[in-house]
Amino acid sequence: MTHYAPDTEPDPQSTARPELFTLTFWLVTIARMTRGAAVGATAGFGAGVFDSLADVPWQGAATGCIIGAIMSLAASLANQFIPDGTATAVVARFTGGVR
Numbered sequence: 001m002t003h004y005a006p007d008t009e010p011d012p013q014s015t016a017r018p019e020l021f022t023l024t025f026w027l028v029t030i031a032r033m034t035r036g037a038a039v040g041a042t043a044g045f046g047a048g049v050f051d052s053l054a055d056v057p058w059q060g061a062a063t064g065c066i067i068g069a070i071m072s073l074a075a076s077l078a079n080q081f082i083p084d085g086t087a088t089a090v091v092a093r094f095t096g097g098v099r
Contacts, residue, residue, distance in 0.1 A: 019080045029076040033069040040068025 019025040044064035050056050 020077070025076070025080065029073060032072040032076055036068035036070075036072030037065040038068070040064035040066070040071075043068075 041061045041064050044057065044061035047057065047060065
């Protein structure tokens with residue numbers, strides 16, 4: 001199962017904004033977090049063989065879910081689009097320069 005964002009190349013003539021503030025980014029991120037949580041839970045379940053549901057280490061499975069979701073969120077945030085002018089705007093804001 002592959003999740004991907006639609007091909008939305010930023011138009012160089014328009015005023016680009018970071019993907020962080022788009023609905024598409026957050027919908028794809030939620031899908032990735034759900035998948036990461038499922039993978040994390042599977043890792044928790046794969047730690048042993050269980051005869052019944054009472055023998056399943058639910059705390060370990062829940063911890064795997066949370067860690068998988070957090071790692072997927074971090075990966076999505078690390079891979080977001082940042083427009084070319086963003087760095088200069090941030091530097092100008094912190095140094096008191098003009099944009």
